[in-house]
Amino acid sequence: MKNITLKRLLIYLGLSFGITWAVFFLFILTGNTWTGSSNEMISFISLAMLVPTIAHVLTRLITHEKMKLAGEDSMMLGIHLGNRRGIFYLIAIFLPIVYGTLSDAILILCDPGIFDPEGVTVFYAIAIPLISIVSGVILSFAAFGEEFGWRAYMMPKLIELMGMPRAVIVGGIVWGLWHAPLTCVGHNFGMDYPGFPVVGILLMCLMCTAMGTVLTYVTVKSGSVWPAAFMHAVNNAGASCLAVFLRGDIDHPIWVSALCLIPIVICGIIFFFLLPKSRKS
Amino acid sequence: MPGLLYKEFVAVKGKRLLVVIAVILVLSCVLRVIFPGSMAESSDLLSSDDNKINLIDLFFALAYVMMISLTLSISDVWGAALADNDRDSSRIECYVRALPVSARDYIASKYIFVGVASYIMISVLTIIGIVFAAFSEPGIPQDLINMSNVMMVPFVSMILFFFSFGLPIYILFGKEKGRLVSTVFCIALALVVIGVALFGNMESMSSENSGLVLFVQWYSSHQIEASLASYLSPIPVLALYYGSYRFTSYCHARREVGS
Numbered sequence: 147m148k149n150i151t152l153k154r155l156l157i158y159l160g161l162s163f164g165i166t167w168a169v170f171f172l173f174i175l176t177g178n179t180w181t182g183s184s185n186e187m188i189s190f191i192s193l194a195m196l197v198p199t200i201a202h203v204l205t206r207l208i209t210h211e212k213m214k215l216a217g218e219d220s221m222m223l224g225i226h227l228g229n230r231r232g233i234f235y236l237i238a239i240f241l242p243i244v245y246g247t248l249s250d251a252i253l254i255l256c257d258p259g260i261f262d263p264e265g266v267t268v269f270y271a272i273a274i275p276l277i278s279i280v281s282g283v284i285l286s287f288a289a290f291g292e293e294f295g296w297r298a299y300m301m302p303k304l305i306e307l308m309g310m311p312r313a314v315i316v317g318g319i320v321w322g323l324w325h326a327p328l329t330c331v332g333h334n335f336g337m338d339y340p341g342f343p344v345v346g347i348l349l350m351c352l353m354c355t356a357m358g359t360v361l362t363y364v365t366v367k368s369g370s371v372w373p374a375a376f377m378h379a380v381n382n383a384g385a386s387c388l389a390v391f392l393r394g395d396i397d398h399p400i401w402v403s404a405l406c407l408i409p410i411v412i413c414g415i416i417f418f419f420l421l422p423k424s425r426k427s
Numbered sequence: 428m429p430g431l432l433y434k435e436f437v438a439v440k441g442k443r444l445l446v447v448i449a450v451i452l453v454l455s456c457v458l459r460v461i462f463p464g465s466m467a468e469s470s471d472l473l474s475s476d477d478n479k480i481n482l483i484d485l486f487f488a489l490a491y492v493m494m495i496s497l498t499l500s501i502s503d504v505w506g507a508a509l510a511d512n513d514r515d516s517s518r519i520e521c522y523v524r525a526l527p528v529s530a531r532d533y534i535a536s537k538y539i540f541v542g543v544a545s546y547i548m549i550s551v552l553t554i555i556g557i558v559f560a561a562f563s564e565p566g567i568p569q570d571l572i573n574m575s576n577v578m579m580v581p582f583v584s585m586i587l588f589f590f591s592f593g594l595p596i597y598i599l600f601g602k603e604k605g606r607l608v609s610t611v612f613c614i615a616l617a618l619v620v621i622g623v624a625l626f627g628n629m630e631s632m633s634s635e636n637s638g639l640v641l642f643v644q645w646y647s648s649h650q651i652e653a654s655l656a657s658y659l660s661p662i663p664v665l666a667l668y669y670g671s672y673r674f675t676s677y678c679h680a681r682r683e684v685g686s
Contacts, residue, residue: 186569186573189560190560190561193554193558196554270655273656273659276659280658280662284579284580284583285549285580287546
């Protein structure tokens with residue numbers, strides 16, 4: 147049984163990495179970089195987030211796995227709010243604001259020059275994080291595209307193969323490596339830092355492992371991929387109460403970016419210990 | 428609930444609809460990639476303020492705006508598709524009572540289905556918008572696509588707002604009567620607008636103290652706040668949508684007791 151699961155997982159990873167990296171390399175070979183491209187081109191390449199979903203569906207078709215929407219061994223698409231499961235949706239939606247705000251606080255502490263409260267009203271400070279939540283949830287299709295692959299297919303297979311604690315770490319590293327081509331052209335950390343791009347890829351793996359732990363927790367506990375999709379979307383929307391106070395035109399060194407990961411890493415550690423340890427969870 | 432949702436999926440001819448949406452999505456994206464804006468740089472038009480307008484980009488921008496408008500305008504057709512035919516209404520009513528689901532679940536399935544369908548439509552439109560914008564040259568058409576993409580959240584609010592009023596009419600009155608009620612409402616609204624335009628005191632509307640002018644002045648000075656507030660519009664609209672569901676469930680339950 148484990149052999150079949152491993153084969154299925156490898157097919158999924160092959161498809162997911164193969165298609166995505168092909169798209170990313172096409173983007174890079176046509177002379178584009180993350181920092182040097184237009185916003186429109188960045189949005190376009192972000193559509194590669196849908197590839198894990200395509201890989202998930204293709205793998206199920208190739209391996210003749212059931213396409214059950216909800217329940218055991220399913221695609222985890224159901225939404226169950228009973229038995230206090232609704233709380234995991236709330237955690238998923240509001241937690242990115244907490245660690246996002248703490249990250250921005252670290253950023254301000256490390257580089258006070260970035261703090262610019264001029265022209266910011268209370269309305270902005272409240273509205274911007276709320277807008278991140280609303281637009282994140284409504285336009286969560288891209289985040290869903292990733293989560294439907296990683297959380298609804300890869301993680302259950304990894305958990306079955308190696309148990310929860312190792313699965314979370316391996317899954318995070320795999321997810322981080324999936325971003326590697328983009329990290330090499332400036333995604334998240336830019337291109338001008340010592341140890342480029344290896345340090346960036348390592349930091350990305352760390353971030354993905356920490357965030358992946360929280361995402362796996364909300365998926366396992368709610369029995370649905372939707373909380374993870376919402377959390378990923380709100381995270382990508384940059385939800386933070388301090389975001390409006392930050393100047394956008396200042397670059398900061400890689401060690402500041404690394405320090406800004408502390409809140410999500412702490413969240414990851416907390417949720418790592420909260421995760422159920424059994425393989426059947 | 429999954430069974431009820433599948434029933435709605437069949438009622439709106441979901442499989443056919445999904446194929447059509449997938450074909451439109453793939454075809455429009457492929458066409459945009461084959462015909463990028465850079466192909467037509469030599470045939471640029473000049474606008475009144477000497478900005479160049481790329482003809483191919485303009486075509487795709489207008490097609491995109493039309494897709495969005497069409498989605499909004501067919502929302503009434505969805506509502507009607509989810510309603511029961513008048514002549515089958517009593518038969519379906521008896522059938523629903525025989526099912527192992529409550530009447531409230533039956534109503535909820537229609538509201539959830541509309542929510543899911545709106546999510547899918549918005550996602551597809553956003554993907555098309557991103558592809559169209561990525562292959563456009565900087566200029567007015569690209570701005571138009573970007574603006575439409577940015578308006579997607581208020582657009583969702585608009586769809587759910589319409590359904591908050593449309594669904595109770597269709598569910599409670601049935602397909603034909605529901606259509607009649609919505610047509611009468613639209614005609615009445617049009618008559619009021621024509622009446623105001625023909626017989627109303629239009630001069631007072633343009634005077635400095637009229638509500639409309641004051642509103643435009645307020646909007647001009649608070650444009651950013653108003654835009655931000657429009658992004659938060661899904662919150663009150665979702666509350667209205669939930670209220671609409673509770674109202675429809677209440678009326679449906681009363682009708683059951685009455686019958």
